[in-house]
Amino acid sequence: MKIGIIQQANSFDREENIKRLQQKIRQLAAGGAELIVLQELHNGLYFCQTEDVAVFDQAESIPGPSTNSFGSLAKEENVVIVLSLFEKRAPGIYHNTAVVIEKDGTIAGTYRKMHIPDDPAYYEKFYFTPGDPGIYPVETSVGKLGVLVCWDQWYPEAARLMALAGAEVLIYPTAIGWESTDSEEEKMRQQDAWITIQRAHAVANGIPVISVNRTGYEPDPSGQTNGIQFWGNSFVCGPQGEFLYRASDDTEVVKIVEIDRARTENVRRWWPFFRDRRIDVYADLTKRWID
Numbered sequence: 514m515k516i517g518i519i520q521q522a523n524s525f526d527r528e529e530n531i532k533r534l535q536q537k538i539r540q541l542a543a544g545g546a547e548l549i550v551l552q553e554l555h556n557g558l559y560f561c562q563t564e565d566v567a568v569f570d571q572a573e574s575i576p577g578p579s580t581n582s583f584g585s586l587a588k589e590e591n592v593v594i595v596l597s598l599f600e601k602r603a604p605g606i607y608h609n610t611a612v613v614i615e616k617d618g619t620i621a622g623t624y625r626k627m628h629i630p631d632d633p634a635y636y637e638k639f640y641f642t643p644g645d646p647g648i649y650p651v652e653t654s655v656g657k658l659g660v661l662v663c664w665d666q667w668y669p670e671a672a673r674l675m676a677l678a679g680a681e682v683l684i685y686p687t688a689i690g691w692e693s694t695d696s697e698e699e700k701m702r703q704q705d706a707w708i709t710i711q712r713a714h715a716v717a718n719g720i721p722v723i724s725v726n727r728t729g730y731e732p733d734p735s736g737q738t739n740g741i742q743f744w745g746n747s748f749v750c751g752p753q754g755e756f757l758y759r760a761s762d763d764t765e766v767v768k769i770v771e772i773d774r775a776r777t778e779n780v781r782r783w784w785p786f787f788r789d790r791r792i793d794v795y796a797d798l799t800k801r802w803i804d
Contacts (some may be wrong), residue, residue, distance in 0.1 A: 514654055514682075514774055516760075517541030517549040517592075520607040520747040520766035522729025527557045531579075535586055537767045542590035544769050547655050550595045552747075553663050553688040559727070559743075560599075563735045564639040572601035574802040580612055580620055585741070588618030593655050597662065599640075600625070600677030609641045611660045611686055613651040626662035627671065634692055634738050637664070650680035656774065659683045659720075666711050666724065670798065676718035677787075681774060683714055687726040690743035704744055704762075712754035719752045719781040721772045728763060752780040 519537045523530045534555060541549050554560075556579065560568045573579060579598050587594045593616055600610040609626035625644025648671055650657040659680025663673045666685045675683060689707060691700045715722040728745035748759040749770040760766040778783045781787065797803050 514548060514772055515544075515546050516723060516749060516770050517544070517546030518725045518747050518749065518760075518768050518770065519551055519555075520548065520726060520745050520760050520764075520768075521552060521555065522743075522765055523555070523727065523731070524557060528583065531556055531582070535583075538583075538586055538594065539590060540767055541769060542564065542592045546592060546769050548593045548595070548653075549685060550684055550723055551597060552597060552724045552725045553597045553686040555597055555686070556599075558731050559688045559741065561637045561640060562634045562731070562733045562738070564636050565734075568640065569601070569607060569795035570738065572607050572668065574700050575600050575610060575612060575623060576620060580614065583762075584614050584620070587614045589614060589776060591616050593621070593653050593658075594692060595660060595684055597611055604641075607640055608644060609637065609662055610644075611662050611684075611754050613653060613660060616654055621653045622660075624648075624651070625664065626659045626665060628664045628668055630664045634733065634741055635710075648674040649678045650675055652705070658680040663687045663689065666707070666714075669710075669714065669717065672714035672718055676720055680720065681777065682720055683711075683718070683722045684771070685711065685722070685724045685801050687724055687747075688743065689726060690741040691740060693739040700710055700744075704746060708748065711748075712750050715750050715752055716754040717786060719761045719784060720777050721749065721751050721757075723749050723770075728760075728765060747789070753784075755780065756778065 522631040583778040594614040596612040600608040613621040627644040631638040659675030732740040745762040749757045
């Protein structure tokens, strides 16, 4: 399967951001991409650096303007696209939602981000209600896609549940970067940990991982911090955690990466982790803490 990834630096101009994304989707489709993955909240800036009720006006319904416009493009270019949108579900209920658009322009499925962070410059609990549909892959013409979102990528439980439900690939639209006051050593530790945990999901579950992050600098509107330098480094790895592609940290990227889905079966034969799981002793995993 040929996968297209778009690592983009966004501006305040949402229309311009979307126009550039659509141009890049056309470019990837022309190159033979079958599946195209966009970064988290790709239409605009990462607005969670502050808590501002006016930001809720950016949210949209699903179906809505973005699914309509990107759906038309998916149909035109005959590709599957993974979107990441700020969803208004109902008055007072908003989600960080991934939407999978099928080649015919229809919505194949959605996933609402379940793990919601609340850290300095990442005040997501103010905006997003945790998702409630469960953790299941989306069935598409290119396979079963295990779509999760950003903070979900730190949780092996989410990756495992997707794999157990039949996901053929794990996909993480992402928006993560550095606050400038961290030391260079700490910055590298954070980035290495982010890459390592996702490669570990590939190894533990024997399936490829696609992680698409944004790049560029975005200021803090409140001025309380120095803003976020998003670290890029979007990557695709195979079922043994091997890098198939890794982007740079500070440039936009439009890239096609090919994965061999037949390799997943072979890797699971060599390393039969699912066979050897001790499901009879895992009940305590559903507890908050074991006293």
